[in-house]
Amino acid sequence: MSCEDEDKYGKTAADSAKAVIESVRVMENEEWTPIVQVRIGTAVRIEGNNLENVSAVYFNGYEVVADDFTNFGKTYIEATVPEETPIGHQVADEAVKNTVRVVTDINEFTSALNIISKSLNISGIALYNSEEATVPGATTVSEAELGSKIQIQGAGLDFVTAVYFNGKQTEEKFISQSAGGITLHIPNDTPLGTNVEADADRNTITKISLVNTYTPTGAEDESWDASAAQDKSVMAYRTGTEIIIAGNGYGKIYANADSRWVFSYSYGVWGVQFCALTEIEGISLLDTSRATNMLGMFDSCWKLTSLDVSSFDTSNTTNMSNMFEECGSLTSLDVTKFSTSKVTNMSYMFSGCSSLTSLDASSICGSDAK
Numbered sequence: 001m002s003c004e005d006e007d008k009y010g011k012t013a014a015d016s017a018k019a020v021i022e023s024v025r026v027m028e029n030e031e032w033t034p035i036v037q038v039r040i041g042t043a044v045r046i047e048g049n050n051l052e053n054v055s056a057v058y059f060n061g062y063e064v065v066a067d068d069f070t071n072f073g074k075t076y077i078e079a080t081v082p083e084e085t086p087i088g089h090q091v092a093d094e095a096v097k098n099t100v101r102v103v104t105d106i107n108e109f110t111s112a113l114n115i116i117s118k119s120l121n122i123s124g125i126a127l128y129n130s131e132e133a134t135v136p137g138a139t140t141v142s143e144a145e146l147g148s149k150i151q152i153q154g155a156g157l158d159f160v161t162a163v164y165f166n167g168k169q170t171e172e173k174f175i176s177q178s179a180g181g182i183t184l185h186i187p188n189d190t191p192l193g194t195n196v197e198a199d200a201d202r203n204t205i206t207k208i209s210l211v212n213t214y215t216p217t218g219a220e221d222e223s224w225d226a227s228a229a230q231d232k233s234v235m236a237y238r239t240g241t242e243i244i245i246a247g248n249g250y251g252k253i254y255a256n257a258d259s260r261w262v263f264s265y266s267y268g269v270w271g272v273q274f275c276a277l278t279e280i281e282g283i284s285l286l287d288t289s290r291a292t293n294m295l296g297m298f299d300s301c302w303k304l305t306s307l308d309v310s311s312f313d314t315s316n317t318t319n320m321s322n323m324f325e326e327c328g329s330l331t332s333l334d335v336t337k338f339s340t341s342k343v344t345n346m347s348y349m350f351s352g353c354s355s356l357t358s359l360d361a362s363s364i365c366g367s368d369a370k
Contacts, residue, residue, distance in 0.1 A: 017050055017106055018050060018104075018106055018107040018109070019048065019049070019050045019051055019053070019054055019102050019103075019104045019106070019107060019108075019109050020048045020049045020050065020109055021046055021047075021048040021100065021102060021109050021110075021111040021351070021352070022047050022048040022049070022328065022351075022352045022354040023046075023047045023048075023326060023328065023352055023354070024036075024038070024044055024045070024046055024047075024100060024111065024113050025044065025045045025046075025047060026038060026042060026043070026044055026045070027043065027045075032045045032047075034275075034300075034302060034326065034328075036112070036113065036114055036273070036299075036300060036326070037113075037114040037115075037116060038081055038113060038114070038115055038116070039081070039115075039116055039117065039118045039120070040059075040081050040082065040083055040085045040087065040115060040116070040117065040118050041080065041081060041082075041083050041118045042080065042081050043070070043078065043079070043080045044078070044079060044080070044081060045076055045077070045078045046076065046077040046078075046079070046100065046102065047075060047076050048075065048076075048102075048109070048354075049074065049075055050074065050104070051072060051073070051074060051075060051076060051077050051102065052072065052073060052074045053104045053105065053106075054066065054072070054077060054102045054103065054104050055103055055104060055105070056102075056103050057069075057077060057079055057100065057101070057102050057103075058096070058099075058100070058101040058102075058103070059081050059082065059085045059099075059100055059113070059115055060085050060086050060087060060091050060096055060097060060098065060099065060115050061086065061091065061092075061093055061096035061099075061101075062082055062084060062085045062086060064079050064080075064082060077102070081115060083118070085115060087115050087116060087117055087159045088117075088158070088159030088160065088161055089158075089159065089161070090159070096110075098112060098113060098114045098115060099111065099112060099113060100113040110348075111348065111351055111352070112322060112325065112348060112351075116156075116159070117156035117159045118156070119155045119156035120154070120155065120156035120157070120159070120160075121154045121155050121156065122152055122153070122154040122157075123140075123153050123154045123155070124140030124153050124154075125140055125141055125142075125144070125150055125151070125152055125153070126138075126139070126140055126141065126150065126151045126153055127141045127144055127148060127149075127150055127151075128148075128149040128150065128151070128183075131149055133149075136150070136151040136183075140153070144186060145186070146186055146187070146188045146190055146192075147185060147186060147187075147188050148185065148186050149175070149183070149184075149185055150183070150184065150185070150186060151181045151182065151183045152181060152182045152183075152184070153180060153181045154180070154181070155179060155180065156179060157177065157178065157179055157180065157181060157182050158177060158178055158179040160177070160182060163182065163184065165186055165187060165190040166190050166191050166192065167191065168187065168189070168190055168191055170184060170185075170186075170187050171187070172184060172185055172187065202273060202274055203273065203274075203275055203276060204241050204276055205238075205241050205242070205243055205274055205276060205277055206241040206242065206276050206277060206278050206279070207241065207242045207243070207277070207278065207279045207280075207281065208242070208243045208244075208245065208263065208274075208277065208279070208280045208281070209242065209243070209244050209245070209280075209281040209282055210244075210245045210246075210247075210253055210280075210281065210282035210283055210285045210286060211244060211245070211246050211247070211282055211285070212246075212247050212249055212250075212251060212285060213246060213247065213248070213249045214235070214237065214244055214246035216237060219239060220237045220238060220239050221238050221239055221240065222237075222238050223235060223236060223237045223238070224236050226245060228256045228257075233247070233248050234246070234247060234248070234253055234254075241276070247285065251285075252285055252286075252287040253285050253286055253287065254287045254289075254290055255286055255287065255288045255290065255291045256290070256291065257290050257291060257292050257293070258291075258292070258293050259288070259291040259293060259294050259297055260293050260294070260295040260296060260297070261273075261295070261296045261297065261299065262297050263277070263280065263297060263298050263301060264296050264297060264298055264299040264300055264301065273299070273300045273301075274300075274301055275300055275301070275302055275303070276303060277301050277303060277304055278303045278304060278305065279304075279306075280304070280307065283307075283308060283309070283311075284308065284311045286311075286312075287313065288312045288313050288314065288317070289313040289315065289316065290316065291314070291316065291317055292316050292317055292318050292319070293317070293318065293319045294314070294317050294319060294320050294323050295319050295320075295321050295322055295323070295345075296321070296322040296323065296325065297323050297324075298323060298324050298327055299322050299323070299324075299325045299326060299327075300325070300326040300327075301326075301327050302326060302327070302328050302329060303329055304327055304329060304330060305329045305330065305331070306330070306331075306332075307324075307327070307330055307333065308334070309333070309334065309335065309338075310334045310336070310337055311337075312337070312338065313339075314338045314339050314340065314343070315339045315341070315342070316342060317339075317340075317342060317343055318342050318343055318344050318345070319343070319344070319345045320340070320343055320345065320346045320349050321345045321346060321347040321348055321349060322347070322348045322349065322351070323346075323349050324349060324350050324353055325348050325349070325350070325351045325352050325353075326351070326352035326353075327352070327353050328352055328353065328354045328355055329355055330353055330355060330356060331355050331356060331357050331358065332356065332357065332358035332359070333350075333353075333356065333358075333359050334360065335359075335360070335361060336360050336362065
């Protein structure tokens with residue numbers, strides 16, 4: 001990021017002709033709808049600015065030349081993600097995995113896009129009768145104990161890079177993997193019962209309120225322990241489309257060291273995000289002094305029109321990549337108090353913030369982060 005010759009909107013004269021990707025969309029219900037995940041073979045619309053001179057688009061590094069665009073203009077390119085696009089372990093360069101990139105004579109611009117197999121699906125779960133067994137049981141199961149050795153069966157599974165149980169990603173390496181199945185263990189620390197956040201509702205949440213204390217009324221639809229230590233020092237309650245995050249009366253709510261996707265994706269699960277969120281109230285209660293990872297913290301909060309992060313303590317933060325990516329309705333952001341002395345990654349931090357008219361980034365200028 002350069003801090004020289006910037007106008008009041010944070011743009012330079014040289015930047016004005018550069019190609020920029022603001023969002024990737026697919027046709028749904030006769031409308032181009034923003035997405036963060038797409039199957040190969042799908043027609044997409046890349047929206048942004050200065051796209052009329054793009055000579056090629058790259059999906060996971062695979063080239064689609066301009067002659068193969070189905071339509072294009074200054075603010076958009078319509079093309080199809082090629083069937084030949086490498087995915088998962090097929091992508092030789094990790095730097096281009098799950099990305100879309102546009103190239104012009106002036107610049108290149110890369111944006112995050114999760115690209116998955118056209119045939120990816122799960123047909124069932126089979127349970128191994130013992131740890132020593134090399135072949136799973138003949139019938140699929142609907143329940144299994146923590147620590148069980150299982151096989152996820154289906155198609156297109158050879159490209160899978162992560163598996164989540166009740167929203168929590170397994171950290172253990174797969175025992176085996178093929179197109180038809182993945183063998184692994186169900187993690188012993190998989191959240192159960194009230195500790196499982198209801199991901200299906202995340203897409204419908206319109207408001208999140210942080211409060212010092214809260215007394216349940218009994219009308220809540222659900223509640224869960226939101227504390228990292230699972231000691232109920234921070235509780236969450238959902239009523240309809242609102243979530244209340246309550247502290248224990250100490251006047252602050254400590255953000256976890258790993259604060260990835262806190263107001264965005266559920267454990268990074270694509271397509272399960274706060275895309276309908278219009279308001280975050282009481283965010284000044286959030287003490288971020290312990291947070292080291294803010295990756296995608298507000299990623300894809302498309303409908304959020306205002307966000308006050310002026311009280312954030314980022315003195316220990318090392319990762320701010322994708323932090324505000326695709327917050328397309330925000331018109332201003334105050335990050336003047338952000339400390340970036342320890343930050344090593346700011347990639348795509350403001351990518352897709354197409355409505356920003358005011359951004360004072362002076363506090364992060366001069367950082368060594370990339």
